[in-house]
Amino acid sequence: MRFSEKLVCTILLVVVTFFALGGSALLYGDFRDRLSASAVQEQNRHSMVCYTLENEILTLHRQGEAVTGEVLENFCAELLEPQDPNSVQLAALYHTERADGEGAVYSSLPAVWGTNDLPGSGQDVVLRSGESLWRVYGTDLLDGWTLYTAYDLSEVFAARSRSLRRFLLLEAAVVIGAAVAALLFSRRLTRPLALLNQASRRIAEGDYALRTGLRTDDEIGQLSESFDTMAAAVQDKVAALELSVQQREDFMGAFTHELKTPMTGILGYADLLRRMQPDPEEQREAAGAIYHEAHRLESLSVKLLQLLHLDEEELALEPLPLDKAVERAVHAARPALVQNGGAVVETFPTGLWVMGDADLLCDLVLNLITNAAKAGPGGTITVTAQQAGKTVLLRVRDHGCGIPADQLARVTEPFYMVDKSRARKQGGSGLGLALCSRIAQAHGGTLPIESEPGKGTAVTITLQAACQPEEEGAQ
Amino acid sequence: MKLKAKRGLLLAVCAAAIVPLAAIPLGWFALTDAALVGQRQNQETPYTSLVPTGNDYYLLRQLNTRVKLAERGATGPLYDSESGMEGMYLSGATYAEGMIYADSDMQAYQDEVLKTLVDGGVLPQAWYDQVKEEIDYWAGSTYYSTDTLGFVRLMTFVGESSSTCLLNMEVDSLTGKVVALWISAEQGHEIDPTAALPAWVELNELDGLGDWSVPVGTDYEESGLYSENGQVLMTCAAGDDNYTTGGQRRFYFSLMLGPYTREVSQ
Numbered sequence: 241m242r243f244s245e246k247l248v249c250t251i252l253l254v255v256v257t258f259f260a261l262g263g264s265a266l267l268y269g270d271f272r273d274r275l276s277a278s279a280v281q282e283q284n285r286h287s288m289v290c291y292t293l294e295n296e297i298l299t300l301h302r303q304g305e306a307v308t309g310e311v312l313e314n315f316c317a318e319l320l321e322p323q324d325p326n327s328v329q330l331a332a333l334y335h336t337e338r339a340d341g342e343g344a345v346y347s348s349l350p351a352v353w354g355t356n357d358l359p360g361s362g363q364d365v366v367l368r369s370g371e372s373l374w375r376v377y378g379t380d381l382l383d384g385w386t387l388y389t390a391y392d393l394s395e396v397f398a399a400r401s402r403s404l405r406r407f408l409l410l411e412a413a414v415v416i417g418a419a420v421a422a423l424l425f426s427r428r429l430t431r432p433l434a435l436l437n438q439a440s441r442r443i444a445e446g447d448y449a450l451r452t453g454l455r456t457d458d459e460i461g462q463l464s465e466s467f468d469t470m471a472a473a474v475q476d477k478v479a480a481l482e483l484s485v486q487q488r489e490d491f492m493g494a495f496t497h498e499l500k501t502p503m504t505g506i507l508g509y510a511d512l513l514r515r516m517q518p519d520p521e522e523q524r525e526a527a528g529a530i531y532h533e534a535h536r537l538e539s540l541s542v543k544l545l546q547l548l549h550l551d552e553e554e555l556a557l558e559p560l561p562l563d564k565a566v567e568r569a570v571h572a573a574r575p576a577l578v579q580n581g582g583a584v585v586e587t588f589p590t591g592l593w594v595m596g597d598a599d600l601l602c603d604l605v606l607n608l609i610t611n612a613a614k615a616g617p618g619g620t621i622t623v624t625a626q627q628a629g630k631t632v633l634l635r636v637r638d639h640g641c642g643i644p645a646d647q648l649a650r651v652t653e654p655f656y657m658v659d660k661s662r663a664r665k666q667g668g669s670g671l672g673l674a675l676c677s678r679i680a681q682a683h684g685g686t687l688p689i690e691s692e693p694g695k696g697t698a699v700t701i702t703l704q705a706a707c708q709p710e711e712e713g714a715q
Numbered sequence: 716m717k718l719k720a721k722r723g724l725l726l727a728v729c730a731a732a733i734v735p736l737a738a739i740p741l742g743w744f745a746l747t748d749a750a751l752v753g754q755r756q757n758q759e760t761p762y763t764s765l766v767p768t769g770n771d772y773y774l775l776r777q778l779n780t781r782v783k784l785a786e787r788g789a790t791g792p793l794y795d796s797e798s799g800m801e802g803m804y805l806s807g808a809t810y811a812e813g814m815i816y817a818d819s820d821m822q823a824y825q826d827e828v829l830k831t832l833v834d835g836g837v838l839p840q841a842w843y844d845q846v847k848e849e850i851d852y853w854a855g856s857t858y859y860s861t862d863t864l865g866f867v868r869l870m871t872f873v874g875e876s877s878s879t880c881l882l883n884m885e886v887d888s889l890t891g892k893v894v895a896l897w898i899s900a901e902q903g904h905e906i907d908p909t910a911a912l913p914a915w916v917e918l919n920e921l922d923g924l925g926d927w928s929v930p931v932g933t934d935y936e937e938s939g940l941y942s943e944n945g946q947v948l949m950t951c952a953a954g955d956d957n958y959t960t961g962g963q964r965r966f967y968f969s970l971m972l973g974p975y976t977r978e979v980s981q
Contacts, residue, residue, distance in 0.1 A: 245722070249729040253736065260739035267740055268747065279759065287762040294765045297923065304773030304890045307920060357753070362761040366751050373752065379762045382923040404740055411737055 243433065244426035251422040252415065259414055263407050271400045275393070279364070279375065282391040286377040289331065289389055292319060297382050307383055309335065309345040316346035320389075328392040330374065332358075336384035349376075349390060358388055366393065373397060432460045436467055448475040487653065494655030494670065498540060502533035509533075543671040546603070550678045557595040557683065559706035562625055562632065563587075565598060569605035570623070576610045581618030585609055590625045594632050594703040596683050601703075604679045607672045608636040608699050614668065615697060616640025631685075632703045639696040648689055652677035676701075767923055769945040769974070774892050774919060778947070781864050782974050807860035807868050811877070814858035814870065822857050825869045828886055828893060832970075836914035837951075838896070841904035842968050849873050849881055849900060865889055879965075892919045896970040899956045903966025908951040912940040915949060915970065941975065948975030 296315050300307045312333060320331040332347035334355075350369040353376070359365040361380040366373055367390070374390040381387055432454050439452045451471060454464035509526040512518065518526065570585045577583045594601075605623070612621040615638050622637045643651055643658055650656050655670035657663040663670065673687075676699070680687040685702035769775035784804035808814045817825070829846065832838035849855065853873035860868045871882040885895040893915075916922050921942070930941035930948065938952040949972040956965040 242722075245726065249726070252733055253729065256733050256736045257739075260736055264740040264743040268743060271744075276759075283758055283760050283762075287760075290762040291765070298765065298767055298771045301767070301772045301920065301923060302770075302776070304777075304887070306890075307923075359755050362758055363755045364758050365753060365755045368752055373748075377758060379764075381764060382767065382925065383920070384922065400744070404744065407740060408737070415733065415737065 242430075244423070244430045247426040247429070248419060248422040251426075252419055255418045256411070256415055259411055263411065267400065267403055267407060270403065271396070274396050274399060278391070278393065278396050282375060282389075283364075283377065285329065285391070286379065286387075286389045289320065290379050290381060290387055293333070293385070293387055294381050297385070312385070313346045320346070320348065328395075330390040332388040334386045334388070336380075336386065349388065361386065429460075432456070432464060436464060439467070439471075443471055443474065448478055491654050495544075498655055498670065499537070502536045502540075505533040506530050506537075540671065543675055546675055550600075550675075550682055555597050555600070555682045557597060557704070559593050559709055560596055560598050560601070561708075562592045562594050562601075562634065562703075563589045565596070565601045566605055566623055566625075566634075568598075568602045569609060572602065572606050573609040573613065577613050580613040583613040583617060583619055583621055585621045585623060587623045588625070590627075592625055592627055592632050593706040593708045594634075595706045596703060600679045600682065604676050604701065605634070605636065607676050608701075611672055611699075612636055612638035612640065612697070614640075614663075615642070627705055630705050632705045634701045634703060635698055636701075637696060637698040642693040642695055642697055643689070643691040644693055645691075648691060651689065652687065764925075766944055767925070769924075769942075769947055772921060772924070772945065774887055774890060774894065774921070774972075775945055775947050775974070777864050777866070777887060778894060778972065779974050781862070781866065784864075803863070805863045807862040807866065809860070809868065809870075811858050811870065811872060814860040814868070817857040817859045817869065821859055821869070825857060825871070825882075825884065828869075828884065828891065831891075831918070832893060832896070832915075835918040837911050837918060837970065838968070839904055839906055839911075842898060842900070842906075842953075845900045845902055845904065846871075846882055846898055853877075853881075855881055861888065866894065893970065894972045896968070898968040899958075899965045900968070901963070901965060903953060903955075904968075906951065906953045906968065908938050911951045911970075912949055915951070915972075916940065919972070921945065921947070946974060946976055948973060 293312070293315070296312070297307050300311065305311070316331065316333050320329070330348045330350075332344045332349045334344050352369060353367055357365070357367055359376055359378040361378055364375055364377045366375050368374075373393045375393055376388055376390040378386060378388050432452075435452055435454060439450055442450050448471065451468045452464045453468070455461055456464075506529075509530045513523065513526050566587055570587060573585065577585065609621055609623070612619075617640075619639050623635070624637070625632055625634045627633075641659075647656075647658055651658065652673045654674040656674075657668060657670040660670075673689075677687045680701050683701075683703055685704070687699060687701055689697065689699050691697035769779060781804070785806065826847075829838060829843055833840055833843045850871060850873065855871045855873040856877050857869060857871045859870070862868075865888040867886050867888045869882070869884045869886065870880055873879050873881040879899065880897075881899060883895070883897040884893060886893050913927070916927055921927075924942040924945040924947075926944050927940045927942050929936060930939050933939070933941075935941070935948060935950055939948055939950040941948050949970070951970055953966065953968045956967040958967070
């Protein structure tokens with residue numbers, strides 16, 4: 241059963257219940273009012289008959305005549321005998337001593353009403369005779385006489401029946417109207433839900449860019465907005481996953497290529513040494529090539545291990561002096577500086593302390609200095625640091641060849657090299673900046689790169705500033 | 716298919732629920748009608764019965780008039796009173812010499828009235844038998860007189876020279892109701908005023924006054940019934956007859972009906 245149908249059924253049941261109950265109360269109240277109004281008239285007529293009869297009894301007494309049943313019967317016959325068979329008034333006159341014995345002195349009441357059914361003095365009772373209902377009044381008169389008059393209530397009940405018929409017709413119209421209105425209303429109400437349902441199905445089928453676009457100021461509008469937000473998040477996540485897969489595939493391809501290239505050289509030189517008897521100079525050259533390529537492989541594996549460790553482990557950062565880390569890195573970079581035309585590193589001690597891992601921070605600066613040396617052989621590399629609030633900005637700047645702007649975003653990808661032939665020639669593996677980026681991330685920082693081809697590159701590392709420990713300060 | 720069937724079933728259930736709910740008024744009225752029929756309830760403005768007075772009863776009105784006329788002592792043809800000219804009143808004789816000798820019809824009438832009292836439970840049978848016995852024994856003679864209001868007095872005398880009044884009865888000639896009865900007999904009998912008086916009220920059709928009660932705290936506490944509405948007292952008594960002369964001990968039986976104001980009496 242559809243939600244809209246459930247809604248229609250519920251609305252109809254509620255409407256019918258309350259309408260029927262309200263209508264019943266209303267009709268009943270109206271009926272009671274009519275019954276009461278009729279009772280007032282009936283009691284007046286009953287009292288009039290009582291008065292007339294008592295007056296007659298007293299008249300007989302005043303005249304000294306006997307008040308006999310026969311006299312009163314004749315009087316009642318003249319006074320109360322219904323002229324019309326459809327009369328709305330019936331009556332009976334009993335005497336106290338004769339009520340249970342010889343019956344009424346006069347009676348036009350239906351025979352089905354026994355004396356036990358009749359009301360006491362000052363009371364009334366509704367009795368049924370055939371299809372009609374009568375209200376009977378009883379009153380004790382002078383000299384032990386008891387008068388009963390009965391009044392037909394058919395008109396009151398007929399009026400009620402007419403009202404009831406009208407109400408039932410109205411009720412039917414209301415039910416039909418309510419059904420149509422509820423159907424339209426519920427369809428309008430549930431249309432956004434149907435759209436949401438349809439959208440969710442299409443998104444499930446892969447249409448991640450689909451949005452409902454429903455904007456209303458109610459809960460359904462909020463739901464649609466949340467749904468669209470969720471769809472956007474799913475789309476982003478899927479895109480991220482796809483990017484991740486793509487990067488992984490690229491990584492695997494590059495990794496395979498980076499493995500294959502030195503291995504090809506090693507295999508070629510090894511085969512040369514195995515098949516031929518080269519002269520010592522050629523042997524030395526072959527051995528050197530094999531060593532060089534093997535060294536590249538070793539360097540590659542070390543950096544890969546570092547990358548893996550960085551992904552797996554969370555770093556325990558500690559305060560450390562930045563100058564010392566830079567000094568260690570510059571010292572470690574000397575062979576690379578020498579190898580790249582004797583590049584010079586300028587450092588400016590700052591006395592700043594940062595939160596970090598000493599070895600990784602040293603590796604980070606080393607990689608950046610090495611990259612800078614490779615970018616501008618024989619040039620000057622400037623390493624500066626400055627504090628900005630709670631962060632410390634460490635910058636390594638060179639004046640080398642620079643990086644084209646369209647490749648800046650990719651230089652931190654593993655195995656990505658701007659100039660592959662130059663990089664391989666210089667022993668690069670394409671993992672240096674990727675490693676730097678991960679180390680920076682592991683320190684809670686970033687690695688923005690600014691570069692201009694032909695003018696140089698500046699790489700900035702954002703680190704958390706730390707306070708100098710007291711014992712260190714004392715030393 | 717299964718879902719379709721379930722949906723159809725639910726729609727059918729909904730429709731089936733709507734019909735009885737829509738018919739609530741019918742059930743409501745069926746229940747209220749059933750509760751209405753046969754249910755006795757007090758009338759909102761019940762009829763208040765007329766409260767009759769002594770003047771509403773012919774007999775009492777006649778008695779009142781007689782007392783009133785007797786009090787003024789008017790026996791002339793016309794009397795100029797504060798309320799204008801009033802008719803004269805001539806009382807009937809209360810002694811044999813002033814009365815008319817009753818023939819057999821009158822005697823039969825007297826006997827019939829006595830029997831009516833006996834049948835109505837007012838006069839004990841023993842007293843009636845006593846009266847009959849003394850009349851038969853003494854061959855009592857009966858006289859009557861009337862007044863201008865229509866009261867008939869019947870008196871029967873017994874004894875030697877008819878010197879003893881055996882029975883003195885006053886009857887309203889129009890209605891035949893007894894307003895006074897005096898019996899003086901050689902032998903007394905038990906009476907029961909508590910039964911005789913209500914019976915006499917009914918016989919005189921005065922029960923419509925509706926407030927007959929024992930006049931507690933008066934001399935008539937044991938022998939009378941009083942109606943406040945009618946301002947009338949009726950008594951029934953028996954005992955030693957200290958009024959009839961003749962030297963012989965006699966017993967009396969008395970019935971009296973007359974205007975009476977309790978407050979005045981007390």
